[in-house]
Amino acid sequence: MSDLRVSIGAFFAIVGAIVIATGLLSTARAPLDTANINLYAGAAMLAFGVVMLWLARRRA
């Protein structure tokens, strides 16, 4: 945790996973959406989190 990239990476990886899971479990959509947005936004956050963790690991 001493490296900020680990904290940020872990946070977004977990949030991304939660949002993807929500998208998989529930098909409820917001009024103006035409796709399952939780899947895409969750994947983006998960990817960002993993990249941050990878950056932290590479430097350590």
Added chain:
Amino acid sequence: MTLAPVDYIILALYFAFVLGIGWFIRQRVSTSEDFLTSGRSVPVWITSLAFIAANLGAQEVIGMCASGAKYGIMTAHFYWIGAVPAMLFVGVFMMPFYYGSRARSVPEYLRLRFDEKTRALNAITFAVMTIFSSGISMYALGLLFELVLGWSFTASVLLSAAIVLVYTFLGGLTSAIYNEVLQFFLIVLGFSPLAILAVARAGGWSGVAARLPAVMTHTWKFVRGASENPMGVEVFGLIAGLGFVLSFGYWCTDFLVVQRAMAADSMSAARRTPLIAAFPKMVMPFVVIVPGIAALALSKMAVGYAIPLKPDGGPNYDLVLTTLMAQFYPSGLLGVGLTALMASFMSGMAGNVTAFNTVWTYDLYQGHIRRDAPDSHYLKVARVTTVVGVALSIATAYLATHFNNIMDFLQLVFGFVNAPLFATFLLGMFWKRATGHGAFSGLLAGTLAAAVTHGLTVAENKGGWLGSTLHVFPSTMAQNFWIAILAWSSCFVVTILVSLASHAKPDIELRNLVYGLTRIPHDPDLPWYKRPLPLAAVVCVALIGLNLLFW
């Protein structure tokens, strides 16, 4: 808008992480400088992102989205000419003096360069202003959550304040800065899906442009005269008022942002902080302004979205952001969006609290109340000040619920005080003949000029309290720009005149404080992307490109 359990889980997870970061950083704090200036040890990528995040409060996010719906892409002027050029200037030209002087705060630089009274004037107004603005944004957040989610005003104000208090109390400035980076990414990742979804639903940028008057999608095409655009501003007022006086006054002298750069681990890192920050700053309009513009386009389509209304029937632009979220974010992402809103509020508040803390402890307490105590005493004072600062912010938030007029009045007065500041710093840093008497009287003259201009002109029924009206402005924005221009010019002229009539400091006392008596580092060994001038040149090219793209 109703939240599902998953949204609360995400919000709780965020709270756990910010508190966790504070908990881990507390081990690094053993002196007052660790607590108040991060001991000048923070890596440059962190200070850069904190530099923008500290300014990116909840009011900024909500207000920029609102302005997007009200004024269109012209709102981006607040970023492109209203921030980026000043950020380049502070990094390239001013940071060598701030960082090189070893001052611990901006008011302390004024004491080293000028004298005690100039510092006291700046420190006191700054301290009052930071508490005030953190209280006001707390008030805005509490109201919004009460309206949109039905949360109790007291509960959201106290909970968010308590969390900010805990992590700034534990880790001081470092903790605030580290959390600002997390908050920055959360704001970007939490709000950019909204921009993408809203623009896509309106048929892409060309679809947005086709549904709106041309003035909403051009930044420069309609500024020849004030009547051509909804902001009511013309090109000279825009460039000189916003692009020069207001923006340089804020980004180059406001300790809230400058403090982030001063925490960097080297002179080179301190100079690069605002330059690197300029890149994300340039693209922030796409995250915070574009959703507002797209919302207006959506309201002209038959998709069931309308701009929210006030009780009196006028548009309530401040609710555009949250109503848009309700339309596009399903449970899950909605939790992320609301957490981002909470994060923007916290980054703004922590920025104010930590800046207040340093100015109170070093400039007011150590400067005027107890001068020669051991460092452990000042560390204790700084921790107590954190608690007091948060408590005063909460008190201000409650004051705002009862006395809205007092708040408007104070905001106006702070504008008068701030407008002339940049003239003082410009002369202080680049003209060694400028004196303390000159700076002090210049600041007073500038503030007075601002007040008198406001008293003699009228815009949207504001101002004109001096009895006679010399000029009527098409909008309060234009009035503000011109007040700033006149305040700055008065301060500039009076500082020069009084300086010439008073006794200057000898050169030896001005070393590292003034241009000509300071060695400006050139770092020829560093690669180009680590040197200030080439970085600034890249920013300039990108900035010109963006302005041409949205001409």
